[in-house]
Amino acid sequence: MGLLEPHVGYGCGHGQTDLSNRRNLNPSGSWPRANFPMNHGVLEPSGRRLHITGQVAWDEAGAVVHPGDAGAQTRHVMTCIARIIEAAGGTLNDLVSITTYYVDQADYAAITDARREALSGTDGPATTGIRIAGLVDPALLVEISGIAVVPDHPG
Numbered sequence: 001m002g003l004l005e006p007h008v009g010y011g012c013g014h015g016q017t018d019l020s021n022r023r024n025l026n027p028s029g030s031w032p033r034a035n036f037p038m039n040h041g042v043l044e045p046s047g048r049r050l051h052i053t054g055q056v057a058w059d060e061a062g063a064v065v066h067p068g069d070a071g072a073q074t075r076h077v078m079t080c081i082a083r084i085i086e087a088a089g090g091t092l093n094d095l096v097s098i099t100t101y102y103v104d105q106a107d108y109a110a111i112t113d114a115r116r117e118a119l120s121g122t123d124g125p126a127t128t129g130i131r132i133a134g135l136v137d138p139a140l141l142v143e144i145s146g147i148a149v150v151p152d153h154p155g
Contacts, residue, residue: 025050027087030080031058041084048152050088054101054145055080056135064139070107071114077144078118090150093122098146100129111142 025041042051057065057073066072082092102111108129119125125146135143 023088025084025087027083029060029083031056031060032062040080041088048088048150050085050090050094050148050150052081052084052146052148054099054143055084056137056140056143058140064137067139068141069110070102070104070141071110073140074111074114074142074144075118077142078115081144081146082118085148085150088148088150090148091122092119094148094150095119095122095125096147096149097126098128098144100127101132101135101143102129103132103134103141105131107141115144 023042024039026039030040040053040055044050055077057076059065065076078092081095081098085092085094098115100111100115102108108131111129115127135141
């Protein structure tokens with residue numbers, strides 16, 4: 001079996017997991033996937049676990065929005081995350097974990113405030129914040145990835 005065969009995963013001591021029925025989510029309004037294999041979200045066929053690609057402040061054309069404003073970029077990112085979860089039939093309340101990567105410690109309060117605003121009214125996910133040297137575009141100030149567990153039958 002080749003390393004790039006995407007449909008069978010191996011769990012630590014749990015045998016094979018058949019991912020042939022997974023759903024790849026790239027909802028309208030997402031930034032372009034460029035020339036590399038990725039999806040904005042991948043929904044596992046059983047358990048309804050959704051893995052969300054790190055979202056950044058790019059518009060549908062791949063241009064940076066809100067340059068220089070970490071709070072506005074974070075609000076944009078949280079809107080992108082909500083859109084992906086909704087495409088899987090869930091809401092932000094189904095978000096169980098997020099990892100936030102940010103460039104400047106001075107922006108941490110604005111990022112935290114924007115996340116708090118987006119997640120108000122939810123149970124809140126497990127959260128990790130990691131300061132990094134930079135992102136793929138120097139105008140990007142924050143990137144957030146996540147995991148959600150969406151209901152089998154929304155509503």
